[in-house]
Amino acid sequence: MATQAIVFKSDDNTAVALMDLAKGTELNLPVEGKTLRVTLAEPVTYQHKFAVAPIRKGEKVLKYGQVIGEATRDIAAGEHVHIHNMVGLRLKAALKAS
Amino acid sequence: MEFWGFPRTDGTAGTRNLIGVIVSAACANDPGAWIADAVDDARLFTHKQVCGLIPPDKEVVERTLANLGKNPNLYGVLIVGPDCADSDPDGIAHMIAQTGKPVDVCKIHAEGGVMVAVQRGIDSVRRMASDASRIRREPCPISKLRHGVECGGSTPLSGAVTNAAQGHALDNVIRHGGNGGFSETPEVIGAEHIIAERAIDEEVKRKMLKVVRDFEQWLKSSGIDFLRANPDAQNVEDGISSIEEKALGAIHKGGTTPLTEVVDYAVIPEGRGMWFMNTPGNDMMSVTGLAAGGCNIITYSTEGASPYGFP
Numbered sequence: 001m002a003t004q005a006i007v008f009k010s011d012d013n014t015a016v017a018l019m020d021l022a023k024g025t026e027l028n029l030p031v032e033g034k035t036l037r038v039t040l041a042e043p044v045t046y047q048h049k050f051a052v053a054p055i056r057k058g059e060k061v062l063k064y065g066q067v068i069g070e071a072t073r074d075i076a077a078g079e080h081v082h083i084h085n086m087v088g089l090r091l092k093a094a095l096k097a098s
Numbered sequence: 099m100e101f102w103g104f105p106r107t108d109g110t111a112g113t114r115n116l117i118g119v120i121v122s123a124a125c126a127n128d129p130g131a132w133i134a135d136a137v138d139d140a141r142l143f144t145h146k147q148v149c150g151l152i153p154p155d156k157e158v159v160e161r162t163l164a165n166l167g168k169n170p171n172l173y174g175v176l177i178v179g180p181d182c183a184d185s186d187p188d189g190i191a192h193m194i195a196q197t198g199k200p201v202d203v204c205k206i207h208a209e210g211g212v213m214v215a216v217q218r219g220i221d222s223v224r225r226m227a228s229d230a231s232r233i234r235r236e237p238c239p240i241s242k243l244r245h246g247v248e249c250g251g252s253t254p255l256s257g258a259v260t261n262a263a264q265g266h267a268l269d270n271v272i273r274h275g276g277n278g279g280f281s282e283t284p285e286v287i288g289a290e291h292i293i294a295e296r297a298i299d300e301e302v303k304r305k306m307l308k309v310v311r312d313f314e315q316w317l318k319s320s321g322i323d324f325l326r327a328n329p330d331a332q333n334v335e336d337g338i339s340s341i342e343e344k345a346l347g348a349i350h351k352g353g354t355t356p357l358t359e360v361v362d363y364a365v366i367p368e369g370r371g372m373w374f375m376n377t378p379g380n381d382m383m384s385v386t387g388l389a390a391g392g393c394n395i396i397t398y399s400t401e402g403a404s405p406y407g408f409p
Contacts, residue, residue, distance in 0.1 A: 008258065016254055016337075047254040048337035061339075064257060064350075066292065068343040081339065088340025090288055094325045 005044075007031040007052055009065030014049040014081050016063070021050075041078035049081040061086045099274045103238035103394070107198035110170035111242040113394045115233060116141045117226045118172040119219070120163055122179030122187040124148045129212050130178040133204070133219035139227045141172075149184035160190060162364040165390035167194035167201070170242075173230035174200035176223050178215070181207040200226050244369060245271045245278030246388030246396040247351040250381040250404035252329075254337040257347030260399030265353035267397060272355045272371050278393065279359075279373035280352045281384045283313040284324065286374075289345035293374065297357045305360040309376040351399065364390035381406050 004025070007015045010032040021027075021044045029036040029052065036052045044050045049063065055075040060067045069088040075081060087095075103111035120143040121130040127144040134142035143166055147159045167175040167190065175194050179187035187203050195201045202222045209215035247264045249256060268278050286293060290310040297303035317324040329338040338344050352372060359373035364387045367373040377387040381404055388396055398406070 006258065016258070018255075045337065049254070049339065063343060064346050066289070066342070066346050068346065069340040082337065083334060083339050086339055088288065088325075088342050090341055091325045 005029055005050070007036060008063060010034060011065050012062045013051060013053045013055050013059075014061060014063050014068075015052045017044045017046055017048055017050065020044075020046050039078050041076060042080050044080050051075045051077050051079050051081050053077050055081070099240045100237040101240060101243060102235040103242060104170075104173070104233050104235060105238060106170050106173075108170075109242075110197075110392070111238040111394065112170040112172070113243075114171035115139070115173050115230050116171060117223050117230060118143060118167055118169075118175040119223060120167055120175055120177050120190070121145070122163065122177055122190055123182075123185035125180055126178045126206060129206060129216050129219070132216045133176065133178060133223055136220045137223045137227050139230065140223050149180075149182055151184075158363060160186065160193075162386065162390045164190050164193035165364050165366055165392070166386070167191075168197050168199075168366070169389055169392055170394050172199070173233065174202075174226035176219055176226070177201070177203045178219055179203075179205060181205045200229065202226070239275065240271060241275035243271050243276035243278070243395060244367075244391070244393045245276060246385070246391070246393035247278065247280045248282075248381065248385050248388065248396060248398045249348060249351055249400065250398065250406065251400045252333060252338065252344050252347055253401040254343070254347070256399070256401060257350040260401060261347060261350035264351040264397050264399055267353075268351070268372065269353035269355055272353070277358075277367070277369035277371055277373065279367065279375060279388075279391075280349075281375040281377040281387055282348070282379045283309055283376050284317065284328075284379040285348045286310055286345055287314055287324075287328075288340070288342035289349045292346075293349055293352065293357055296355075296372075298371075302357055302360060306357060306374060309360060309374075313376070361391065363387050366390075366392045 005015045005017045007029045023043050025040045027038045055071045061069045069086045104115045117140045119134040134140040177187045177191045191201045191203045204219040206215040294303045294306040329344045355372045358371040361367045377384040
């Protein structure tokens with residue numbers, strides 16, 4: 001079967017969907033020798049992210065092994081991660097300043 | 099490793115063997131186009147700049163035109179312009195001639211008007227194209243490759259697919275003694291610390307961080323809400339959630355080798371390895387800067403299907 005999603009680095013708490021994935025999809029995602037088991041809590045569109053581990057509000061969101069922002073509310077494993085539940089650090093700082 | 103290139107008298111090598119028709123001021127754009135259209139191997143370089151430019155714009159425009167003319171992909175160059183000293187066709191020609199390549203100047207008033215000038219220009223470009231056709235490709239060392247990498251129309255997978263491929267290609271060119279780099283300063287905002295960490299020394303690191311900081315400051319002072327406009331609506335629809343995520347995708351095209359140099363727009367880098375050019379985020383301006391920087395090969399990845407090309 002074609003690869004359904006990819007986790008770039010073992011530090012990452014997000015994966016990227018490589019196809020449209022339905023709610024309830026069970027995934028075994030290999031990353032740097034480990035396998036992460038995730039069940040999607042909601043549908044995730046191609047190229048969008050979902051959490052592969054719980055991310056608490058205020059915790060950093062990681063992709064490519066790098067910080068891409070922080071959670072604006074608690075995110076459960078398998079949930080879609082996007083602008084509704086995370087914010088970039090630069091944008092957060094700018095919003096605070098203004 | 100070698101590539102099949104056209105050796106130039108200044109020690110560089112082209113991957114193309116074209117004749118550049120460069121207008122010194124925008125009022126010569128049409129005559130320049132008529133000249134370039136008449137010869138197969140001619141390539142036209144027009145722009146929107148006119149007389150009355152003041153520093154630093156004047157300096158940047160002249161440097162861009164002169165350094166485009168120096169690009170090793172051009173065998174020879176014809177400068178087309180009005181006679182007025184302000185646009186300085188002779189000055190631009192003089193700078194290009196330092197490479198030893200054939201350079202001719204067609205000053206429209208001195209030639210006796212537009213139609214006469216166009217005919218004279220066509221004759222000159224034909225002669226250069228004929229001379230150029232006698233040069234054959236020969237094996238050239240990879241050290242003569244200068245590889246510019248560019249991307250446009252980011253998606254959440256840019257960093258993993260197309261830009262990763264570009265970065266890998268750039269790493270290969272550099273590993274074999276060539277050089278190359280990337281540009282688009284505002285696209286790096288949010289990931290500049292990662293590039294800066296790869297700098298060969300403190301000075302290069304400082305300059306990398308400075309060009310990004312200055313650009314961010316300049317955006318702020320022009321009243322642009324850059325952080326709320328970037329990622330843009332299409333990026334967000336595609337799944338990019340923050341400027342950091344977008345920038346991290348973009349910098350993958352810079353590969354993994356150390357950052358050796360940071361240069362200003364359209365400046366020719368020394369070319370010791372991977373370099374960064376301080377340019378706007380607009381693809382057309384950025385690729386023009388890379389070409390003026392002497393890149394004889396430019397790769398461009400676009401998931402969003404930008405139709406832009408460069409001669």
